[in-house]
Amino acid sequence: MSANFLYTIEVILNGLMAGVMYSLVALGFVLIFKASGIFNYAQGVMALFAAMTLVGIQQGQVPFAHLINAAFGTKIHHFGWTVPALMAILLTLVVMILFAILVERIVLKHLVNQEPIILFMATIGLAYFMEGMGDLMWGSELKTLDIGLPSGGSLWLEEATVGWGAEGSGFYGLFIDKLDIVATGVALALVISLTLFSQYTKTGRALRAVADDHQAALSVGISLRKIWVIVWAIAGFVAMVAGIMWGAKSGVQFSLSLIALKALPVLILGGFTSIPGAIIGGLIIGVGEKLFEFSIGPMIGGATENWFAYVLALVFLIFRPQGLFGDKIIERV
Amino acid sequence: MKLAKLATIGAALAVASSVVSTAAVADLVFPSLSYRTGPYAVNGIPFADGYADYMTLVNERDGGIGGVKIKLIECETGYNTEKGVECYESTKGEGSLVYQPLSTGITYQLIPKATADGIPVHSMGYGRTSAANGKIFSHIFNYPANYWNGASLAINHILAENGDDIKGKKIALVYHNSAYGKEPIRTLEELAKKHGYTFTGIPVDHPGQEQKSQWLQIRRERPDYVLMWGWGVMNQVAIQEAANIRYPMDQFIGIWWSGSENDVLPTGDKANGYKALTFHGTGSDFPVYADIQKHVVDAGKAAGNGDQVGTVLYSRGMYAAMLAVEAARTAQEIHGATELTPAQMRDGMEALEMTEAKMAALGLPGFGPEFSVSCDNHGGPGLGAVQQWDAAAKKWTMVSDFGPSDMEVIQALIDEDSSAFAAENKIEERKCG
Numbered sequence: 001m002s003a004n005f006l007y008t009i010e011v012i013l014n015g016l017m018a019g020v021m022y023s024l025v026a027l028g029f030v031l032i033f034k035a036s037g038i039f040n041y042a043q044g045v046m047a048l049f050a051a052m053t054l055v056g057i058q059q060g061q062v063p064f065a066h067l068i069n070a071a072f073g074t075k076i077h078h079f080g081w082t083v084p085a086l087m088a089i090l091l092t093l094v095v096m097i098l099f100a101i102l103v104e105r106i107v108l109k110h111l112v113n114q115e116p117i118i119l120f121m122a123t124i125g126l127a128y129f130m131e132g133m134g135d136l137m138w139g140s141e142l143k144t145l146d147i148g149l150p151s152g153g154s155l156w157l158e159e160a161t162v163g164w165g166a167e168g169s170g171f172y173g174l175f176i177d178k179l180d181i182v183a184t185g186v187a188l189a190l191v192i193s194l195t196l197f198s199q200y201t202k203t204g205r206a207l208r209a210v211a212d213d214h215q216a217a218l219s220v221g222i223s224l225r226k227i228w229v230i231v232w233a234i235a236g237f238v239a240m241v242a243g244i245m246w247g248a249k250s251g252v253q254f255s256l257s258l259i260a261l262k263a264l265p266v267l268i269l270g271g272f273t274s275i276p277g278a279i280i281g282g283l284i285i286g287v288g289e290k291l292f293e294f295s296i297g298p299m300i301g302g303a304t305e306n307w308f309a310y311v312l313a314l315v316f317l318i319f320r321p322q323g324l325f326g327d328k329i330i331e332r333v
Numbered sequence: 334m335k336l337a338k339l340a341t342i343g344a345a346l347a348v349a350s351s352v353v354s355t356a357a358v359a360d361l362v363f364p365s366l367s368y369r370t371g372p373y374a375v376n377g378i379p380f381a382d383g384y385a386d387y388m389t390l391v392n393e394r395d396g397g398i399g400g401v402k403i404k405l406i407e408c409e410t411g412y413n414t415e416k417g418v419e420c421y422e423s424t425k426g427e428g429s430l431v432y433q434p435l436s437t438g439i440t441y442q443l444i445p446k447a448t449a450d451g452i453p454v455h456s457m458g459y460g461r462t463s464a465a466n467g468k469i470f471s472h473i474f475n476y477p478a479n480y481w482n483g484a485s486l487a488i489n490h491i492l493a494e495n496g497d498d499i500k501g502k503k504i505a506l507v508y509h510n511s512a513y514g515k516e517p518i519r520t521l522e523e524l525a526k527k528h529g530y531t532f533t534g535i536p537v538d539h540p541g542q543e544q545k546s547q548w549l550q551i552r553r554e555r556p557d558y559v560l561m562w563g564w565g566v567m568n569q570v571a572i573q574e575a576a577n578i579r580y581p582m583d584q585f586i587g588i589w590w591s592g593s594e595n596d597v598l599p600t601g602d603k604a605n606g607y608k609a610l611t612f613h614g615t616g617s618d619f620p621v622y623a624d625i626q627k628h629v630v631d632a633g634k635a636a637g638n639g640d641q642v643g644t645v646l647y648s649r650g651m652y653a654a655m656l657a658v659e660a661a662r663t664a665q666e667i668h669g670a671t672e673l674t675p676a677q678m679r680d681g682m683e684a685l686e687m688t689e690a691k692m693a694a695l696g697l698p699g700f701g702p703e704f705s706v707s708c709d710n711h712g713g714p715g716l717g718a719v720q721q722w723d724a725a726a727k728k729w730t731m732v733s734d735f736g737p738s739d740m741e742v743i744q745a746l747i748d749e750d751s752s753a754f755a756a757e758n759k760i761e762e763r764k765c766g
Contacts, residue, residue, distance in 0.1 A: 007553055014545050021543075066638065073633070077640075131370075141641075142375045142569070142595045152577045152603070175552055177545075177577050246542065249573050251599030255372040255540045255566035262543065293546040303510040303536035305546060 019286020044260025051243030096236030271326025383650025465712025476713030541567025617643025
């Protein structure tokens with residue numbers, strides 16, 4: 001096979017993997033939007049906060065150490081122990097559940113029946129609050145995330161495919177990052193478990209009922225507040241997963257919150273209310289931007305991915321304003 | 334009677350205000366345009382801490398500069414150009430002596446403003462490279478080295494590794510797709526003509542969290558060397574991706590803004606051997622750090638919690654502060670005054686001379702190259718060195734001495750670019766000497 005053809009396959013494969021990483025972020029947005037109609041601006045910061053909490057717990061960091069030291073003149077930073085990765089993940093999950101309860105009690109409860117834009121503004125405030133709170137709790141220095149995830153190109157795949165290239169083509173075998181393979185597995189497991197949860201559990205059905213019609217759900221005795229806590233807790237869990245996958249690449253730092261920017265075109269394309277849409281949208285964006293960068297990028301100076309993802313999403317928007325899998329809004333007068 | 338009372342109150346207020354203004358003038362004001370928040374805070378914090386801690390050290394240990402205390406005004410820019418300009422505007426009236434914007438974007442905006450206001454700007458190792466021409470940029474300084482020096486230093490290192498023959502070699506530049514990242518391109522293209530290597534530029538958009546396409550391109554094209562002009566998360570991801578494709582780390586060379594501990598630690602052992610340029614020493618084995626520990630950290634007066642002392646970016650912030658303090662000292666000597674104006678500070682910067690004896694006396698023997706600034710050369714000699722990351726020891730090691738850059742190529746570019754700037758802005762060249 002020609003090297004160029006094989007490189008195209010490699011780009012498509014890596015685009016799919018990148019798309020999965022985008023989908024992981026987009027999933028959190030979809031969950032909250034679907035259940036409450038809120039576009040959660042704080043989703044990226046939730047991923048950052050979860051990852052910071054995970055590293056902090058794992059490394060035995062004292063939360064609010066800077067504040068404590070400044071107030072009491074102490075010099076404590078660590079408890080002196082480390083926590084196994086799995087335990088740290090579970091404890092982080094507990095923190096994210098507590099966070100969901102607090103968000104419902106302090107923010108959402110007071111904004112029931114308000115316009116969506118008010119709720120959106122509230123999440124902007126929440127994002128800034130969490131940025132500051134994260135720094136205050138765990139410090140703003142770069143943190144290394146190590147929970148034993150594999151990284152680096154798959155040697156097995158490279159060796160298995162190196163012979164596919166024509167003689168003298170200089171083809172080194174197909175490259176796929178092992179971390180991306182894990183991320184794909186995790187994303188699949190997430191989507192399957194979320195689908196099963198929403199289809200076959202009582203809470204899941206209640207969640208769908210709330211998503212379909214708040215008023216109707218309330219009239220049959222479903223607690224909106226309880227559902228919001230559950231949804232925000234699940235979104236917190238998804239944010240943690242996204243934070244782990246992205247944080248494993250770059251370390252945990254403020255920039256992690258910017259991964260939300262990668263999810264926006266995915267949401268535009270896949271629709272704000274569809275979990276499969278988040279996955280399919282992510283895959284289309286991932287492959288589309290990588291292929292464009294590979295084929296057209298060199299002719300126009302490169303660095304096309306950021307803007308091309310939005311252009312691609314807008315093209316889809318022209319034909320399907322509600323996104324590929326979004327609900328069509330019909331307003332009758 | 335009422336008039337007399339009013340006159341008394343008025344006189345008292347006048348005296349009080351004169352006392353206040355005297356007190357304000359009595360301090361030597363050094364603004365610090367820092368970024369402790371936002372996507373680049375991870376790097377902004379240690380630099381700001383190093384800058385602040387050295388100023389505190391001078392106050393605590395020496396009683397200030399020439400007996401006059403330093404007043405540090407910190408203003409948060411978030412690495413945002415607009416905020417940086419706001420910081421400048423809000424602090425310039427405080428008697429600010431010199432600005433260190435720590436951002437190429439902010440520096441570009443401040444060049445005309447600060448020049449018009451008569452306040453010097455020191456963009457140490459960043460900013461507009463052609464500002465090294467003091468005849469055109471009277472108030473802008475970028476000693477001891479600039480980006481074009483950096484590009485040349487990297488090529489010199491590659492030349493040294495290849496017996497001075499790199500004809501036919503492929504050299505790629507992975508760069509932050511911004512004014513900063515594009516700075517070395519022209520120099521690398523000129524050097525490619527001179528040395529016969531093939532140059533490829535590979536841009537990465539802000540913030541640089543996703544670089545799969547760029548590194549797949551590198552994997553396909555297999556350049557002999559990869560240079561990097563990155564900042565913030567772009568550095569960490571690039572080093573991780575280079576490790577993923579098993580690119581030889583000792584053939585991967587970053588500019589000095591891509592060579593801190595933050596950049597390599599997330600990649601762990603796989604970052605071993607990665608190289609970066611530097612224009613100052615590394616490690617905490619310098620006497621000045623013991624002084625900082627004693628007079629600043631242990632005294633509870635550190636800007637941070639003291640755990641960054643001796644890291645690359647902390648050291649760079651400290652170095653910037655030290656050069657500012659020495660320029661102020663020089664200004665005091667030139668003008669025979671202890672209190673300084675920005676114009677006098679500018680004179681001090683233009684007459685700054687850093688000798689090994691002076692650095693040793695400051696507790697920084699061998700920390701930076703010896704250099705002097707002059708009316709026509711605001712960029713210093715452009716000396717730099719290469720450091721390499723030792724992942725096992727988790728520290729940077731110098732693998733070269735401070736060496737020269739190719740001023741034959743660079744000076745021509747500086748002259749061309751600064752002349753174009755002068756023509757565009759109708760600036761008349763100053764007479765020097």
